[in-house]
Amino acid sequence: MAPVELIARSGELVDDGRKDAALAIRGLSVSYGAKAAVFSVDATLPLGTMTAIVGPNGAGKSSLLKGALGVVPRLSGEVTVFGRPFKEARHRVAYVPQRASVDWDFPARVIDVVLMGLYRKIGWVRLAGRKHRETAMACLERVNMAEFAERQIGQLSGGQQQRVFLARALAQDADLYLLDEPLAGVDAATERAIIAVLQEVKAAGRTVVCVHHDLSTVAQYFDRVLLINLSKVAEGPVETTFTVENLQHTYGGRLATAHVEELALGRGA
Amino acid sequence: MTPFDHFLEALTLQGGYNSALVAIGAGLLGAAAGGAGTFIFLRRRALISDAVSHSTLPGVCLAFLAMVALGGDGRWLPGLLLGSALSSLVGLLMVEWIARRTRLSEDAAIGAVLSVFFGLGIVLLTVIQTLSTGRQAGLQTFLLGSTAGMLTSEAVTIAVAAALLAVLVFVLRRPLTLVAFDPDFAAATGVNVRHTDLAAMGLALLVTVIGLKVVGLILVVALLIIPAVTARFWTDQVSRMVLLAVLFGGAAGYLGAAVSATAAALPTGPIIVLTAFAGFLVSALFSPVRGVVSAALRRRRFQRQVHRRQGLLALVRGEPIYDGLTLQVLRRDGLIRRDGVATLEGRAAAAKAALDEARWSLVRSERADDPVLERYDGLTPLEDLLTADEIAEVDRRLPSPEGVA
Secondary structure (H helix, E strand, O other), X not given: OXXXXXXXXXXXXXXXXXXXXXXXXXEEEEEXXXXXXXXXXXXXXXXXXXXXXXXXXXXXXXXXXXXXXXXXXXXXXXXXXXXXXXXXXXXXXXXXXXXHHOOOOOOOEHHHHHHHOOHHHHOOOOOOOHHHHHHHHHHHHHOOOHHHOOOEHHHOOHHHHHHHHHHHHHHOOOOEEEEEOOOOOOOHXXXXXXXXXXXXXHHOOOEEEEEOOOHHHHHHHOOEEEEEEOEEEEEEEHHHHOOHHHHHHHHHHXXXXXXXXXXXXXXXX | OOHHHXXXXXXXXXXXXXXXXXXXXXXXXHHHHHXXXXXXXXXXXXXXXXXXXXXXXXXXXXXHHHHHHOXXXXXXXXXXXXXXXXXXXXXXXXXXXXXXXXXXXXXXXXXXXXXXXXXXXXXXXXXHHHOOOOOOOOOOHHHHOOOOOOOHHHHHHHHHHHHHHHXXXXXXXXHHHHHHHOXXXXXXXXXXXXXXXXXHHHHHHHHHHHHOOOOXXXXXHHHHHHHHHHHHOOOOOHHHHXXXXXXXXXXXXXXXXXXXXXXXXXXXXXXXHHHHHHHHXXXXXXXXXXXXXXXXXXHHHHHHHHHHXXXXXXXXXXXXXXXXXXXXXXXXXXXXXXXXXXXXXXXXXXXXXXXXXXXXXXXXXHOXXXXXXXXXXXXXXXXXXXXXXXXXXXXXXXOOOOOOO
């Protein structure tokens, strides 16, 4: 659907599902220069679900998140969060950027990074109090990183850094969590820990969206999938959407048929 | 009087009203520059602030010409500073515009703007030298700074601006930190990254303008960056880094001004910058946190620990040791005799190392999810990480606890 409001005769907006959705994206396009990275994507992510955004390299998965969050300017499109325009509901959204997007030699300890998730609550001027520190420590506990609180962030392994980023998102205490490749380059133990935390978050009625690169675990970790390659290929529950046909459409000839079938059949494992 | 006496006098503010004023002014300037510069450095924007400071020169010259044309005193400082601020603002916006609207990268934009503005400034300065009005002598001191003839009002201006900068840095510290560390996250939480960057440059601009008289426009970037880099050697926290940079910058300004007061011909700006550099050099070499010397020592100690462990495990297996450093470490610790045979102590240590290896190997193969595995580094004994009960449990499960040499 194009970013056109559907208006019925009475003048009321036709409800296309965005009022009840945790995140509704309509006609979102993002470009770098004159080359589109995301082209007119619609997506409706229901409350309390856990969605994987899947697609080949350069398909615009990260750009979709960044466009939705206003991190990069959008060419077109509207984003609503819990039925409100994104800007009005920004405080209900937590974001985990790609780990490689920051300089880990930055002068910050683990606890300092988690406290960044509380800046909205603390405000610009006020000093961080004991209560804020306790909140940050509780978030570190949830990702098993409490004992690293005083470490310089550059001394952590990749998996530990990723968990610190997750703790910062938890500190934001949001209703919608958008994560960009949270499982990229992390060890198996970290992957399990992160998924466990995200499933807790979902069980608490919040909504989780992850850019995800590992097709073999999509069916195991997520209940919904959004397949994109520049534009949207398909979205919906894993059982009906994560199919051989849709994967072929998304990846073109890049995946061997046998491999795709294995993935699609292996779901629910 | 020797130069050293002059230095001591200036240092203790006994060297006359003017040199005391200069030392205090330079100290406050250095402190302000250190605080603002920390965020410029963390955001990797040192070159942009250099373009900003070089862009002041045409403004200074144009302001001079305008004031002379209006029949006033061309060297009236507030007018000159206003001119410098306006032209550096134009330079900053041009860099921003070029980088955002064209395909040129930011460093190309910086290079173009910096050299064009500075070139224009030098041309104007040369023209002004040929004029016979307006008491133009001394305008070129804006290039490298001068201690000669600082007025009380100028020192007060610096003090007020430094206080203003302190307040601004405190109020803006969180968005500045967030944008420097993780601009995408900052943008997602609603921080305007572009405005924050412009605000940081505004701080640099303010430092440049008040620093024109003291250090000069060519070297003011050094005062923004060197104290921040120096502070980075001593801490891993932004909040402490800001305070340390304020301290280092203030000390460099104060000491540098005192040194340059020892001889009339010494230019203040370069002396202050060299003083700051001396602090940087000492920090880079000797800081216990990130200094070169302590890093080399840590590496050496670690290397010896690795060799000791490898040597002990070789003893357990009865393998011959050829590595010179391994032999040296084992001998020094009294673990082997001169002929390479293990001493009693050596055999005990070797048995302990073998037991630890066996414990680790068991834990690593059977408890893949145990958080203790994150602490595995090949050296730390498992005993130090688990409770006595847990160790006993591990030992019970070892294939043969006596399976040690």
